Amino acid sequence: MFQATRRRLALWYTAVTAVLLLLFASGVYLYVRSTLIERIDDTLNHVVEVVERSLIIEAVNSDFGQSRINIDATFRDNTDTAEDDHIDLEWFSPTGELLWSTLSQPLNIPLHANRTGETVKVLRNQDKSIQNFEYSSTPPLLLRQVTERVQVGRQVLGYLRVSHPWFEVTKPSRELIVDLALSFGLMLFSVAASGWFLSGKAMEPVHESYQRLKQFTADASHELRSPITLIQTNVQVALSELELSEADSSIPSHYRQQLKVVERLTQRLGKLVNDLLFLARQDSGISKESFSPCPVDALLMEVVEEQQLLATEKKITFSLDLIDPPVCETDPELLDNWFTVVGNWDQLVRLFTNLIGNALQYTPSGGCVNLELARVEATNRVSGLRSNSTHLLFKVNDTGIGIPAEALPRLFDRFYRVDPARTHTAKSIATQSATGSGLGLAIAQAIVENHQGQIYVESALGSGTTVTVTLPVTFDS
Known part of the structure; x- marks a missing residue:
């Protein structure tokens, strides 16, 4: 119990810290990324301002105030080589025709004025044959661009487009993600410890x-x-x-x-x-009961025989159904021990006596209490059973007063008893239920857990109760 509580505390502590670290890492990543983008945009706008101041404007028709840009005097010759990590310039005519560029290949992307900066994707080597695998498999080029309309008065002289490689944002961002992920994992491990x-x-x-x-x-x-x-x-x-x-x-x-x-x-x-x-000894682990093979079918027959008198007095139909092994099973030793588990005889007697006694006590006269015992293999996929294991499945079903839904979660609490007034049944049954100590199901659960089994209760008010117990044939020591 304490180990489970300790695990839950450590898990909650780690989960809350992980969420906080994730929010912090996300904030750092977004801040650094936005700072990188802002720095590139500032650089591009600064280049635009420098180029605009260096433009050589010549008058074409002084009568009409026409001017043009002297491209040869303003821009240096294109070297036909472009590094991936430098800023590229392109000059376009007022009609959008590319007149000069530092790029070895035109970008062939739409031209429009944009001073705030935008990210574009360019397919490189698109002038090559698409059948050439080397060119067709080249990844696209990402660029950050600023496009400025250059004009004198109302006359548009042309368009200046400045491009900067986008990998100067993506590369540091990827490196930052790796660093943050490693730091996050290391911090999370430290926090968990x-x-x-x-x-x-x-x-x-x-x-x-x-x-x-x-x-x-x-x-x-x-x-x-x-x-x-x-x-x-x-x-x-x-x-x-x-x-x-x-x-x-x-x-x-x-x-x-x-x-x-x-x-x-x-x-x-x-x-x-x-x-x-008994409960104190089970909790403290000082119980000295020995475990040995126990034929549960014979044990149940003894318990049924002891409880038969109460069932006869209350005129309750009382039955025990032992599910026979499949016809395909021919191993004589297995058939002889079909309903045998490794456990403590006295504890199992107490377990089944409590469960059957409760069913008889809370079932009115003329009702039914049915018992069922079966051997369940792992292939049956019974809910709650461990994989690759064999269990005995015991069910006690009654047509009694039932249990309210709100009482089911606390049913195995010690000294907890369902308020009989909520059942709205005969006063005699309510009087009988008041004589219990509220420890019967707690003891049953302790015995089942001591045998590494599981116990479930399904019930609805006024429609009876079904208690299911699964006990492993053999369990881990």
Whole structure:
């Protein structure tokens, strides 16, 4: 229980920290990326301003105020070689015709003015034959561009387009992602280790208090057994003496009735103490019960025989169905031990007695209680069973008063009893249910977990209850 709580604490601590780290890493990535883009856009706009100031404008027709750009004097010759990491310039006529470029190949992309910067994708070597695999497999080129309309007055002299390789954003971004991912993984591992350590430290006082409480429960239960037994013995002796002295008129008649009440209460208190002692021993792990092969079918027949009297008194249809092995199974040793599990006989008797007793107690007269025992192989895909294992599946189904849906999650809590007033059934059944201590199902769950099995309860108010128990034929030590 404490290990599961410790794992949940460490997991929550790690999950919350992981979310915070992820948000922080995302913020850092977006900030760095936007800073890189902003820096490139500033560089492109600065180049545009420098080129605009260096443009040589010549008058063409002074009468009409016509001017043009002297391209030869303004721009240097194209070297026909372009590095991937430098800024490229393109000059276009007012009609959009490319007149000069530092690029070895035209980009062949639409021309439009844009001072804010945009990212474009260019298919490189697109003038080559598409049948050439070397060219067709070349990845596209990404560029960041700024396009400026150059004009004098209202006359457009041309368009200047400045391009910058986009990999100066993508390459640092990829490197940053790798660095952030490595840092995130290292930090998450450190946080998980720290969370596990800190959760263990936080659970230590709780664990010590719980151990003390369990020890107190075990000690108190053990110490109470002797005086309770002594009281019960003295009451029985007093009742015996009253029976021998019935002719003595000096003894009040109500003494016998009072002593019988004391005997019943002492028996109930003794049962409660035994239940508490059993649970305390299971919790502390000091239980010394031995495990051996137990034929569950024979065990169930004994329990059914013991409970048959109550079923007959309440006129309840009581049946046990043992599911036979398949016809294809011919191994005689396996057939002889078809319903055998490794377990503790006394604990299993207590388990099935509690479950069957509850079913009979909460089923009204004329109802039905059906028991079923089957051997389930792993190929049956029964929900909740471990893979590659064989289990015994026990079901007890009754047509009793049922359990409200809101009570099912707390059904296995100690000292928890469903409020009988919610059932709106006969008062006699409600009166019977009030005599329980609320430890029966908690003990059943402890026994099932001690045998590495599982227990489920399905119920609806007014439509009966089905309890399913799965017990592994063999379990891990």
